[in-house]
Amino acid sequence: xxxxxxxxxxxxxxxxxxxxxxxxxxxxxxxxxxxxxxxxxxxxxxxxxxxxxxxxxxxxxxxxxxxxxxxxxxxxxxxxxxxxxxxxxxxxxxxxxxxxxxxxxxxxxxxxxxxxxxxxxxxxxxxxxxxxxxxxxxxxxxxxxxxxxxxxxxxxxxxxxxxxxxxxxxxxxxxxxxxxxxxxxxxxxxxxxxxxxxxxxxxxxxxxxxxxxxxxxxxxxxxxxxxxxxxxxxxxxxxxxxxxxxx
Amino acid sequence: xxxxxxxxxxxxxxxxxxxxxxxxxxxxxxxxxxxxxxxxxxxxxxxxxxxxxxxxxxxxxxxxxxxxxxxxxxxxxxxxxxxxxxxxxxxxxxxxxxxxxxxxxxxxxxxxxxxxxxxxxxxxxxxxxxxxxxxxxxxxxxxxxxxxxxxxxxxxxxxxxxxxxxxxxxxxxxxxxxxxxxxxxxxxxxxxxxxxxxxxxxxxxxxxxxxxxxxxxxxxxxxxxxxxxxxxxxxxxxxxxxxxxxxxxxxxxxxxxxxxxxxxxxxxxxxxxxxxxxxxxxxxxxxxxxxxxxxxxxxxxxxxxxxxxxxxxxxxxxxxxxxxxxxxxxxxxxxxxxxxxxxxxxxxxxxxxxxxxxxxxxxxxxxxxxxxxxxxxxxxxxxxxxxxxxxxxxxxxxxxxxxxxxxxxxxxxxxxxxxxxxxxxxxxx
Numbered sequence: 001x002x003x004x005x006x007x008x009x010x011x012x013x014x015x016x017x018x019x020x021x022x023x024x025x026x027x028x029x030x031x032x033x034x035x036x037x038x039x040x041x042x043x044x045x046x047x048x049x050x051x052x053x054x055x056x057x058x059x060x061x062x063x064x065x066x067x068x069x070x071x072x073x074x075x076x077x078x079x080x081x082x083x084x085x086x087x088x089x090x091x092x093x094x095x096x097x098x099x100x101x102x103x104x105x106x107x108x109x110x111x112x113x114x115x116x117x118x119x120x121x122x123x124x125x126x127x128x129x130x131x132x133x134x135x136x137x138x139x140x141x142x143x144x145x146x147x148x149x150x151x152x153x154x155x156x157x158x159x160x161x162x163x164x165x166x167x168x169x170x171x172x173x174x175x176x177x178x179x180x181x182x183x184x185x186x187x188x189x190x191x192x193x194x195x196x197x198x199x200x201x202x203x204x205x206x207x208x209x210x211x212x213x214x215x216x217x218x219x220x221x222x223x224x225x226x227x228x229x230x231x232x233x234x235x236x237x238x239x240x241x242x243x244x245x246x247x
Numbered sequence: 248x249x250x251x252x253x254x255x256x257x258x259x260x261x262x263x264x265x266x267x268x269x270x271x272x273x274x275x276x277x278x279x280x281x282x283x284x285x286x287x288x289x290x291x292x293x294x295x296x297x298x299x300x301x302x303x304x305x306x307x308x309x310x311x312x313x314x315x316x317x318x319x320x321x322x323x324x325x326x327x328x329x330x331x332x333x334x335x336x337x338x339x340x341x342x343x344x345x346x347x348x349x350x351x352x353x354x355x356x357x358x359x360x361x362x363x364x365x366x367x368x369x370x371x372x373x374x375x376x377x378x379x380x381x382x383x384x385x386x387x388x389x390x391x392x393x394x395x396x397x398x399x400x401x402x403x404x405x406x407x408x409x410x411x412x413x414x415x416x417x418x419x420x421x422x423x424x425x426x427x428x429x430x431x432x433x434x435x436x437x438x439x440x441x442x443x444x445x446x447x448x449x450x451x452x453x454x455x456x457x458x459x460x461x462x463x464x465x466x467x468x469x470x471x472x473x474x475x476x477x478x479x480x481x482x483x484x485x486x487x488x489x490x491x492x493x494x495x496x497x498x499x500x501x502x503x504x505x506x507x508x509x510x511x512x513x514x515x516x517x518x519x520x521x522x523x524x525x526x527x528x529x530x531x532x533x534x535x536x537x538x539x540x541x542x543x544x545x546x547x548x549x550x551x552x553x554x555x556x557x558x559x560x561x562x563x564x565x566x567x568x569x570x571x572x573x574x575x576x577x578x579x580x581x582x583x584x585x586x587x588x589x590x591x592x593x594x595x596x597x598x599x600x601x602x603x604x605x606x607x608x609x610x611x612x613x614x615x616x617x618x619x620x621x622x623x624x625x626x627x628x629x630x631x632x633x634x635x636x637x638x639x640x641x642x643x644x645x646x647x648x649x650x651x652x653x654x655x656x657x658x659x660x661x662x663x664x665x666x667x668x669x670x671x672x673x674x675x676x
Contacts, residue, residue, distance in 0.1 A: 014286035016663050017261050018311025018404045024359070025393060025403060029372070029382060037372060043359060044370030045258040045652075062286035092308050093288040110284040111500055132308065133404045195401035195408050196415035200304075 262662025514598025
C-alpha cells in the first residue's frame with residue numbers, strides 16, 4: 001500500500017492561503033495513507049523538487065514569476081489540480097480590470113505583477129476544485145479516486161438545486177436579494193443562502209446558464225447591468241463568459 | 248567575504264520570502280533583509296467603488312488564516328463611520344468569533360509550524376513516527392477553534408454571517424452549548440501540552456522590544472481597547488496613524504512599519520501577553536507559571552509559549568462565555584448611508600490590525616487603508632536577524648541560517664496579509 005502512495009506537491013501563487021488551510025482542515029493525516037507529501041513549503045522544510053504524481057495549486061497567476069513557475073509545475077506534475085476559485089478563475093484579484101495603476105514613484109525589484117488570471121490561461125489543468133474556499137469533501141473524493149486510478153464523478157447541479165433540496169426559503173422571492181444560485185455550480189450545499197446570504201457565484205457557472213434572464217431579474221431588483229457583470233466577475237473572473245453580453 | 252550571501256527561502260511560514268544577509272568590506276554582516284516576493288493583490292484598490300456591505304466579505308479574502316480579524320476590523324470601522332452602535336449580544340458573538348480565530352491560528356502556528364523546530368524535524372508529519380501526540384493535540388485544538396468559527400460565522404474559512412449591524416444568522420443556543428464538550432476536551436489537551444512543555448528548554452534571544460498592543464481595564468482585549476505603546480504611551484485607535492509610519496522598500500511587496508521616531512516595534516502574542524498579563528484567565532495564568540513565563544518576558548522564543556498560554560486563555564474565555572450565553576432574537580441594525588470616515592484596530596492572532604475607510608454619499612468606498620501586524624513585525628525581524636548574525640563568529644554556516652529561520656518563525660508571519668504595496672512601477676525595456 002505505502003509503496004503506491006501518490007507523490008503530492010502543494011504550490012501557492014497569488015492567494016490568501018485559505019485553500020491550503022482547507023487542505024489541512026480536511027484531515028491531511030488521514031490522507032497520508034495514500035499520499036506522500038513531497039513539496040509543501042508552508043508545512044515542511046527540505047522540500048523535494050522533482051516529478052510529482054499530483055500537483056495542487058492554490059492562487060492565481062499574478063506575476064511574471066508565476067507564469068514561469070506554473071509552466072515548471074505543469075512539467076513536473078502528472079496531474080495538475082487547480083485548488084479554489086483563484087487557481088480556477090483568477091479569484092477576487094481578477095475582478096477589477098486594472099488595479100495595478102502603475103505610478104512611477106515606487107519601484108520594486110522582487111516581483112513583476114501582471115493581470116491576475118486562472119492557471120489554465122497558461123497550462124492545461126486536469127481537475128478543478130472550485131469555490132472560495134473549495135469544498136474539502138470534493139478533494140478527498142478526488143484523491144481517493146486518483147490513488148485507485150479511477151476518474152472521480154462530480155454531479156453538475158446548481159446551487160439553486162441544492163438550496164431547494166434543503167427547503168431553504170428563496171432569498172430572491174422573499175427578500176428580493178440578488179442571488180446567483182440559479183446559474184452557479186453547486187457542490188457547496190448552498191451554504192451562503194443557508195446562512196441568509198445570496199449566492200455570489202464563487203464556484204463559477206453551472207452547466208446550464210441563462211445569463212440574459214438572470215440579468216433581467218436582477219434589473220427588476222434595481223441591480224444595473226454593470227453591477228451584475230461585476231458580480232459575475234467577482235470570484236469567477238471570465239468563467240461566466242459575460243464578455244459577449246457586456247459588449 | 249563581501250557582498251550578499253546566497254538567499255535562503257524561509258520555510259514553514261505563510262507565504263513566500265527569502266532571507267538575505269549582506270556583508271561589508273571587513274566581511275562582517277551589515278544588513279539583513281527579508282525579501283517578500285508574495286504577489287501583491289491590491290486589495291486597497293480592489294475595494295474602491297464597492298458598496299460598504301460588500302467590504303467585510305472582500306477583505307476576508309486578504310488572509311486565509313486571520314479572516315475573522317479582517318472581517319471584524321472592517322465591520323467595526325464601517326460601523327463607526329456610519330454611527331452604528333451594535334447590541335451587547337453582537338459584541339459577545341464577535342468576541343467568540345475572534346476567540347475561535349485566535350485558537351485556530353495559534354494552533355496552526357504552534358503545532359504545525361513551530362513544534363517541528365523543537366525536535367529538529369522537517370515537518371509535523373515526520374514527527375508522527377516518534378511522537379504522534381503533537382499532531383493529535385494540534386488537530387484537536389485547531390478543530391475546536393474552527394468549530395467555534397463555524398458555529399458563529401457559518402463557515403470555518405471565510406465566515407459568512409458577520410455583517411454591518413450584527414449577524415445575518417445567529418447561532419442556535421443548543422448548538423453552541425453542544426460544543427462545550429469539545430472545548431472541555433481541548434482544555435485537557437492544553438493541560439497535557441503544558442506539562443510536556445514545562446520540562447522543555449527553549450533557546451533564548453533577548454532584546455528590549457518595544458511592545459505595541461491594545462489594553463483594556465476590564466478584559467484581555469481582542470476587538471477593542473486603548474493602544475498602548477511601551478510603558479507610558481496610551482492613545483485611542485483613531486490616533487494610530489499619528490504614531491506609526493509605513494514605508495515601502497524595494498526588496499519587498501510588503502511595506503514596513505516603524506514608530507514615529509524610526510524605531511522598530513513588535514505586535515502579537517508576546518507583546519499582548521506582556522502588556523495584559525494581569526487580565527489573563529486564572530487557568531491560563533497557572534499555566535504561565537508552569538511554563539515559567541512571567542511579565543515582563545523579553546525572550547523572542549517565548550512567543551511560542553505566549554501562543555500556548557493564549558490558546559488556554561481564549562479556550563477558558565470561550566467556555567465561560569458560552570456557559571453564560573442566552574441567545575435572543577434580534578434584527579440586523581438598519582443604517583443610513585452618509586459620507587464619512589471610520590477606522591478600527593483589533594487584535595488579530597498576529598497582533599494589531601488596522602482598517603480605515605472613507606465612504607462617499609452613495610455608500611461606496613472612496614479610500615481604504617489597511618495595516619497588518621506582519622507589516623509591523625517585519626522591520627523588527629530584520630533587526631533581530633542582523634543582531635543575531637553580528638553576535639556570532641561564522642554566520643555563513645547552515646546551522647546559523649536555520650537559527651535565523653527559527654527567529655523569523657517566532658513572529659508567525661502571514662505574508663499574504665502583508666502585501667499591501669499600492670503602486671508598482673516595473674522597469675520597461
